[in-house]
Amino acid sequence: MLNFNYSIPTRILFGEGKIELLGKEIKKYGSRVLLAYGGGSIKKNGIYQNVVKILKENDIPFFELSGIEPNPRVESVIEGVKICRENNIDFILAVGGGSTIDCCKAVGAAYYYDGNPWDLVIGKAKIEKVLPIGCILTLAATGSEMDAGGVITNMETNQKYGVGHPDMSPKFSILDPTYTYTVSPYQTAAGVADIMSHIFESYFSKVKGAYLQDRLAEGLLKTCIHYGRIAIDEPENYEARANLMWASSLAINGLLAYGKDSIWSVHPLEHELSAYYDITHGVGLAILTPHWMEHVLDETTLYKFVEYGINVWNIEREKSDMEIAKESIEKTRDFFISLGIPMTLREVGIGEEKIETMAKAVIEYKGGKVGNFKPLDYEDVLDIYRKAL
């Protein structure tokens, strides 16, 4: 187990009806609010109306940033900063899924930076300070509600990169599982794939002796596997929505990663797909994951797949290690298929045209190699993309 400094400061207000604490929570941190959301689904399911009502009841002035994209773009960040500056905003309330929250984190950081916010994403400038952020989560997927990072896309340059700072951790996040009842089967499935991918990124690691972390990771994976299909079949199953929602936060808030040195593999590969084709992030991850697993499975990584197969998928120990490993990958693929996720790139509109460009881009961004479980070079990335076509 590696050394680590653990700090997860976000307060989580979990459960049906927790919205009642919203006014009190906001007042701890600010008095003028940027109310940020996406395409407007929160107006259909009434969450927006409820939030507005609470803000008004609490005499909290608010200004809106709407239309944040599924892969949030730097233009939305720029727009958000403008609204904040013009209205002396001192608190950002993100109502939505990871995209909305990620955008708000970037707005909070860019508020204190005079140049183009994109500079902060590509590391040209350093984040010094971040406006306080609170979240009302409406999609179990990215874990952005409890972590200190976000991902921003620049469609002009076809770049989709992560950006992080400790102060980006939300002050509080309201997790009401009933707010995810209206999430479509497709987005529910993509969310489950995203949560599982976050767990895989830290689970598949060569760090020795992080036994505890791996057992916790397996517990979260089992939770996703147990409830994934249930949430699709019974969208108003509170238990399923609650378990998935809490899993989304714990998968990426640091709990599984502290003590390991995981450099992610599949996420950077997927970010290129989203940056060039604007596809649903979780779907891209589900498509790539089994191919990535097959690509990195060799004698040096075999033991980890055996652990995974036995502990997560209950594969009989009596089988040979390689059989267990391969079966574990098949079960992973079958699970994503069972959720109804399209499992080829072509099905989501991605052909051969740009795979070399994307492979080059990810290698360049990562400075030569992607990930550290089994570091991937250009040919590796290309191979994974090709097999996923």
Place this chain on the structure above:
Amino acid sequence: MLNFNYSIPTRILFGEGKIELLGKEIKKYGSRVLLAYGGGSIKKNGIYQNVVKILKENDIPFFELSGIEPNPRVESVIEGVKICRENNIDFILAVGGGSTIDCCKAVGAAYYYDGNPWDLVIGKAKIEKVLPIGCILTLAATGSEMDAGGVITNMETNQKYGVGHPDMSPKFSILDPTYTYTVSPYQTAAGVADIMSHIFESYFSKVKGAYLQDRLAEGLLKTCIHYGRIAIDEPENYEARANLMWASSLAINGLLAYGKDSIWSVHPLEHELSAYYDITHGVGLAILTPHWMEHVLDETTLYKFVEYGINVWNIEREKSDMEIAKESIEKTRDFFISLGIPMTLREVGIGEEKIETMAKAVIEYKGGKVGNFKPLDYEDVLDIYRKAL
């Protein structure tokens, strides 16, 4: 899954050498330190000398409270408060295991209360404020390094009660696994039993749908089972000490309990043993646990023991539910035996004399029933004590 408000504010500085951050951390919160510790083992293994050196290098004045008992007594709390007041202390540094940390938490609270600190323990007075506390952990057991409570003993009245307040959460805790290398086999075993008992207290619950929490609990239990004997056989096995140390914190910091409504059962029963006989807490827990399990096993609780048997002990699913349940309890008992823990009350000097008094006391303290997995009345408690003799 029940609603919950999650807040775990303690920063954990984990790993060999993390003591180097001590000066910097203290200075965030205070300038005059109460340095508190127990029987002096930290002077034998050099931790004391190192801490003193760091405090001096950082020009931080400190005043000592030493000799804190294994079941910390209210007299030590009174003494600590006196030192704090006489020397304008604004930060408490606990160096030791749970007893030292618990005592410091009570000192921190009693500092702001003019009456007898025992009033705060028995609820006669309310905790309003707590001096900031930091910990250097030297024993993996109670989890006090990352939670908001403590347990204080009054040997005059034979009372040992818990006391808690959100501000009792340490600001930071330094967890260096090498600091537990000198912990004796007996204390290591008792620590493992304590950690496992904390997990059991929230795991064995009738709350429905806290699937995720239970899978995490199982992961932590497996960690204790995997490393318990290793840490005894190889006291300087870093991996074993690290996993147990981190398990001790996560077992009771809230992670497993949020979303459940566990009212503890075995801990209150053990507290009477310690209050009357001053025995090692973890040993008392290990003695009582299998008897408690046997006592509460019935048709309404069977499913939970089946889950436990299959998921934690890998018992074959083909067996009957009752077989699995009983085998899971046997395996629990055998595991404690394998750690070298005496498994009868008589072996630790407790005979029949006071068991009725203790049973009465715990029932009275708990207002009639103990625990809520299967609530225990006077006869139940007596039966468990008798069988444990």
